Structure formats: C-alpha cells, structure tokens
Amino acid sequence: MNAVGMITEFNPLHNGHVYAMQQARKLSGADALVIVMAGNFVQRGEPAILDKWARTELVLAAGADLVIELPLSAAVQSAREFAQGGVQQLASLGVSTLAFGTEMPQLDYAGIAVKQLAEERYGRGNFTDYTQTYASQLASFYAQLGLGKITAPNAMLGLAYAQAVASLSPDMRLLPLNRLGAAHDSSTGSVAFSSGSAIRQQVRNGETPSAVPRRTADLLQNRPNYSWEQLWPLLQYRLRTAGLDELRQIDQMSEGLEYRLRGAAAAGNFADFLKQVKSKRYTYARLRRLSLNVLLNLRNGEVLNARWRPVTHVLGFNARGRQLLHAVKKDARLPIVTRVSQDMIKEDGVLALTQRADSLIEMLGGGRQNYGRRPLMEDNEC
Template sequence: MSLSSCGLIVEYNPLHNGHLYHIKKAREETQADCLVAVMSGNFLQRGEPAILDKWKRAEIALLAGADLVIELPFASAVQSADYFAHGSIQILQALNVDFLCFGTDSKEKLDYATFGLTHKIYESQINQRYQEMKNNGMSYPQQMTTIYREIIPNWPLDFSSPNHILGMSYAKENAKYKQPMTLFPIKRQGSGYHDETVNKTEFSSATSIRKIMLEDTKRINEIKSSISPHTYHQLSTSRLASWDVAWPYLKYAILTLSYQELANIYQMTEGIEYRIKDCAKKAISFSQFVELVKTKRYTWTRIQRLATYILNHISLENIKKNKENPYIRVLGFNDMGRSYLRQEKKQCLYPIITKIDRKNEESASLDIKVGEVYNLITGSKDPQDYYRSPIYVKGERV
C-alpha cells in the first residue's frame, strides 16, 4: 500500500507557533502519511538572508512534525510569487504529492482550486494585459488588481496580502498539471504577516520575532512563548543573519562592480544600476540604502531581491541554467520521510541529491555559491553544501 503525502511550502524564518498550527492542521485535514516541506534555502522569497541557515531550519522543521524537508533552490526561492510557486509546485509534483496545505490571511474566502482553473482559461488575456501595463508606473500589486478586476471581476482577490498572493500563485501553477494536488487553505492565526509587535497570546508573526532577535538577542525571553523549544535553542545559540550584518558586503559589491557589471545582474532594468550605485555611496545602513533607492515602481521587496542578486553576483544565465537542470535536494527526513522518498525515487523525473560532491556539483553550483556567501555573512565554518548529509531524526513522529 502506497504512502499518501501532503506538501507544505515554507521558509520558517523562524518557525513559530503559527507554523506549528499549520503543520498540525495539515495532518488533521489531509490525514496524509507523510508531510513534505519544500523550504527556501539560505536566501528567502522577499530578498533577504534567512535568520538561521537552511540546515538549522530543516532540523527545526523535522522536530516540529515535518517528515521530509526538500530545499527550494535559490533560482526559484528568491523570486516573485508566480516564479516561487512554479519552483515549489514543480518539486511537489515530481514527488507525486497528493495534497497541498498552505496558509492564507485574506479577509475574503476564496475557492482556490476553482480560481486556478478559471485563471487557466483567461491566462493569455491576463498576460497580454500585463505586458500593456507593466511600464505604467504602478506597482505590481496595483497592476494585478486592476487587471483581475477587468478580466475576472467576480473573484475576491486580495493583492495586499503576501500569503494570499502566494496562495493564488500556488492555485494557478497547480492547475497546469494533469493531476493537480488537492488544495487545503488554512486560515492564518494571530498576528498579520507584517505585524512587528509580539502578540501577547501564543501567535506572533515571524517579522515581530526577527525584529526582537535582531535588535537585541538578550530579549529572547519576550518571544519564548511564541516559538518552539527547538527554535528557541537555535536562536539563542546561533549567529543570526540579516541585511544589517550583510550590508558591508553588499556595499562593497555595489561600489566595486562597474555600471556594466551591475547592468548584467539578474532583473536589473531601466538603468536602475546608476541609482543603486549613487545611493550605496550615500547610505550608511541597508535600511537607509533601500529608502534612498525606493520609488513607486521599485518597492522595498523588489530592491531587497535586487540586493540579494548583487550580493551573490547572480546573472540571468545563472538562473536559466539552474531552471533547465532541476533536481531535488534533500535536507532532512525522519523514518516516514525516508520511506516516502524510497517509494518515489524510481519514478521521480528529477535526480534526487542527498549529498553534494564532485560528481553532482554542477547541478547545484548556484546554491553552492550562495551558501558560501551566506557563510561569509554569518562567519560559520560549517559547509553549507559539500558533503553534508541529510539530517536524520529517528522515528516516524516527533
């Protein structure tokens, strides 16, 4: 009898009680044997270094109830919602996952599965309209809100909520497959995505938790009730990564790259490299740099992603090469996760990598590079990629 599975698309930056609730509800709602977490690596969707490295976050995920943790490669992880969803769903589909459970914080209820099928019908019209509007000075959320209200106006689409945008992107991508996963949206509990204040109840946002830890690690007891014991341990014993720590390296990269070299960085458009270099000369911190660069079209998140590409010297060719050679990188598993991996290994369309060495380093070359940059930021001497074996948590359930 084959094992059933439910996918979770996560970042765990860091894992908190809201994520524990998500894991619990995913298992309850789907009754899946195996929870497969596809997790961003050392740099995240909104363009920032993860507060803890991917190995620490993978171990926390397994100890929190995930059975199998797969890395979402950099080329898909540090992207806008649709590209992020494409890479994540591609991995879950390659592993024949049955269900997808994701969080949403929209005020409106949305039938995501039906929305995905509806979008499939109107996709060419939406894409055409976007090409007509993309240089009109509006931000991407404003453009998409306008487009969807024109073409499919009867849907409660909320482009102000990051989690809702991701949910719609998952639904759109999932609907493209012959055997789409069954979708289970879970209502977000407690604080909102961007909330910077710690909730006095058990649910606080990852943003508020990071804010406290990055301001003063001695304040960790203020968030103890909002996070798992394993998250608490890692946050209290690890050197934490942030843009404040990475700023000197980013500023060095910007100032030493020529305008032409900056122009070759992935997603560097419209001559923004001149503005970026000029602002880097003036800025004394990362937040000041972003404020100086920011415009109506270049949002904070878009600038953060650009900064991540600059810091890691990422070109369009790097991204294309990675996407043309998909693979599945295993970060960790328990006994159930290992059993599920064995079940799917023979029929999986992509190579499954459990250890990076000289034989397979070409496939993961981009993630190896960004892992080395991440270690430069944190000062860690532990390799992020070469010869690292998956984390094994003994037992089927923790």
C-alpha cells in the same frame, strides 16, 4: 503513500507554523508531510535568520517527515516563480495535496487559477498590456472577477500556488488553511502566535521570543544569526567596483536601477540604502532581492539556466520520509540528491548558484552547507 506538502521559509519556525503543519496533516488525512523550504536566503531578499540545517532540524522536530530545499533560482524571486519552484518539487515527489496558510481561506483558489491560466494562455483581454507590470495586470484581473483589491500577502501567495498547480500538476488538491496570529510583516504579536518579522526583531533586540517552540528559542540563542547588516559592507564593495555594464546583466535589474543602486552605495547602513533607492514603482522586497542578486553576481542567463535544471535536494527526513523517498525514487520527475558531490557545486554544476549563495553563510561561521552534507534524521544522526 499519500502525502501533503507545504512550501515554506520557516524564518524561524514559530507556533503558527507548527499549528499549520498539524492542521495540514489532520485535514488532508495524509500519511506523510513534505516540506519544501527556502534555503539560506528567502523570498523577501535577505538571509534566513538561521541556516537551512538548523531550520531543518526544527521542522523535523515539529513533525515533518521530509524536508526539501527550494532551489535558490525560485526562493529569491517574486511570488510567481517562488510558487512555481515549490509546486514543481512537490509534483516531482507525487504529493497529492498542497496546504498553505492564508488570510482568505474562503476564496475559490482552484477556480480562480483556472480562469487566470486561460486568460494568460489565450490572451483574452488581460495580461496583454506590456506597458503595465504583471502585478498591475493581475490586480485588474482579480477586480474583473469581483474579488476586489487583494493585498493580504499570504492570500496573494496562495493564488500564485493555485496557478502553479493549475499549470504544473492539475490533479494536486489545494488545502487553504486559516492563518492565525499576527500579520505577515507585523512587528507585534501575542504570546501564542506572532509573525516571523516580530520574532526576528525580538532576537536582534536581545530579547527571547515567546511565540516559538522551546527548541527554536534554544537554536536562536546558540546558533549564528544572520541579517543584511552583516552583508552590507560586501554589497557596498560590489556596487563601488562593478561596472555599470556588469550591473545591467544582474537578474531582475531593469529601467536604470543600476544607477540608483550605485548612487546610494555611500549609505551608512543597509536600511538607509533601501530608503534612498525606494520609489513607488518598487517594493522593498523587490529591492532587497535585487541587492542580493548584485551581491551574489547572479546574472539573468545563469538564473534561467538553473531554473531549467532543478534537482530535489533532500535536507532531512524521518523513517516515514525515508519510506516516501524510496517509494517515489523511480518515478520522481527530478533527480533526487541526498549527498552533494564536488561536481554539483562546480561553476557549471546543478547546485552552483546554491553554493555561491551559501558560501556567504560559511564565511559568517555557518559551517559547511553543501559539499559532503547528508540529510538530517529526526534524531540528528546522518
């Protein structure tokens, strides 16, 4: 079965996402649409506004055939690790095409990725200056290719996807889709298309978002919503009680950031905390991810270990998706999980970090997130 895949967050699912899914299926000519979706926490370092099961329900209703959870060890990372984790999941299932939205669909993503991979592997002048950040070296490389300064977030993520495909699954075809609507972090939008950021802000202002399917609007109103403000007191407690040596072991902690985080722990809310910690060197997304790692006590070694032991956790499917799973089951490169056992969520289990993070959502009223859960069917029957 020929499948097209997308790596997503759908935080929450809006009209632009539905359009992209339709275009991916149409332009690829694929038999099935596979969605790899971040779980309860997303790449910008915050909880998704709806839990992963509610969002899976929406994605299936919008036409996806199979929904897979992007492992936490990839979902709350930089674009490079995020892309690597998503492509690894799609490649394991034999997906032949990766579709993604971008502000720059005209770029030769595959060609750029091949050149970048050669530079990184053979050290031809780029990516060897360890006094610069990887992002700075990447920007210099793009400039040398005559691409100028690429700042559009989805285009940058598309280049990360392309590099992951070049290194993990060279036969996978790339399908850039012209992104419609407001910019990624825009606070405004049209009636038809809006950004996820604008929609989340509307919900938190008590407004009913207009640029979403009706089912999304219903779930946003009737299911628990999540944000950093609910987690802020817990982070404050961690920063006030954890020793500096303990904080230094946290994944992505570097260059004395433990002192900056500890010093800002008295802030009145999470937004003020970020402003106090912010510097030119660190983006807000990086600081939110680091804050989440502190809250979850995600240590560098265990994140790396989880990255080396990925599984394919199935969140939902329809009849076509079940047929695809059956067809690839014997040849899948990663273990396929359709029911989470107690052993999987133990401290040394393959879903230990996922369970640690999802326990927060359970505490906030989200219900059981992993143990015993079966994939959702399109008709919501297990």
